[in-house]
Amino acid sequence: MRGRLVESRLDHGQALEDDGAILASDARDDALVTACERELARLRPALPSAARVRLVAEASSEGISSAMTVRVGGLSIVTTLEHVADDVRLLTSCTTGVTPVPRRPLPLLWRNGSAAVLLHEAQGHALEHGHAPLSLPEWLRVDIPLRMRRATFRDVPLLRMTHVRAEQRHAPFALPDECIEVHLVEGGTYEPLTETVTIRIAAATLRGEALAPFVMVAPRQALRFLGAQGEPLRYPGVICSREGQELIVESHAPLLLTELA
């Protein structure tokens, strides 16, 4: 926190699956622990100083991964060594306002790849629950592969997203006179019983003025995709939590314009 180490956790273990049961223990594999330490050493020099930062390195039989969560004020991102400088610049350029979001319905312009969070909830979680895919316009392609994943050796593997990648081809892009520009998202949920999507928007602007954080709640079938522009942008911050298991889901989406029917 602001350059001081305040918490350090080491966790290791092994899970053996046997006939519908999982036997788990905190057995240590020195090679995997060493791989994590090496990964953390690689990340440390890139730590932003004036922030609350959490580094996580994981090594398993499936490979090595790492992530850096950076929080400044009420906003946060999840980034990697390769992207930390750009992502922290984005984070510090965003502000949380006090102006409440207007009550009248306005289109949303999802910047910085944040549309991937919307698609994560409305399409990805729906697919995890076996629900029908969204009816998407032909100019929008969304790739969300699923596979069995688990957060720790104590957890039961679940069918989860590996990444969300949205791409547009020859999409229309006519900006309305007025729209809310979404810059950073704090999180989201999908309610499988009602197929309702909730997105907690942390940083947004309307005509350049910062809005107070707000929540978008809508049945996923009410989402209308009006247009898109550009290449998919990596959204810095999707830690997906389901059944208490937190997993990173790489997320990319172009600039996307939506409204609610």
Added chain:
Amino acid sequence: MIYRKRGAVVRWENGTIVRVVESGLAVEEGERFECRPEGAAPGQLDPDSVLSAVEAIRERVRPLLIERLIVTHGRSEHECEDRVWTEETERFHLSIVRGTNRAIVDSTTARMDDLAPIARALAQAGEERDPPRHLRLAPCVTAALLPSLVNAPPADARLVQTAGGLDGYGHPVGESTGAPWPNWYRPSYRSRPVRMPLNLRLESHQTELDPDLPLALALLGPVHGSSARVLIAGAGSVYPATIQVSRVAAVGGLGVWYPYGGGSFGAEMMF
């Protein structure tokens, strides 16, 4: 300050038995917290009690759809400075579904008698309505609300930490009525202990309840502050409604312990 924990848990999670053994060490020095496994784990627990509880729960909620059922039995040994203590827990988390309604129950396997009434009521639930002005809350609903009321207790009642047991440092949990709370909650050796009330109960000068009032007998979603969506039964109908607890009229007698927050004693309550 050094804290050690060795433990074994057997968990039934939506059809999979998970048996975990682990041990670990947590060190606190000023603002710094570190933890790591220690490699001195105890033996595995037998899954029999968990499997029996799963069957008992299924029996009570049949024929409703079980969306999520997690039953755990855990046994742990703790050591902090010169204090040594043990703990045994048997708990479950259940969500049952009918239509777009989901009833959620977190409880101990010793307390399953509220499941069948909840399941029966959920099966009869009608359309959403406004809540009645006066209402009783079942113990499981009261218990779920208490941890969220700590910073804004309802009028005409007081929240009390109930004496008994030990906290995350092995210190006795004493009777207390407000911040600064004297005890610490530590659900895992990997968690930094948090100062908060344990084993909460709600007290009111009035203890007489009106048995003819409608009863909120189950949670239909997570608690938000003093607000919750609940399942209400009364006057021949069952319906979901969102309640806001601001003023308590009476709290019944002895509460039943539920695993909400740092522990919560739910008693029937009227508001």
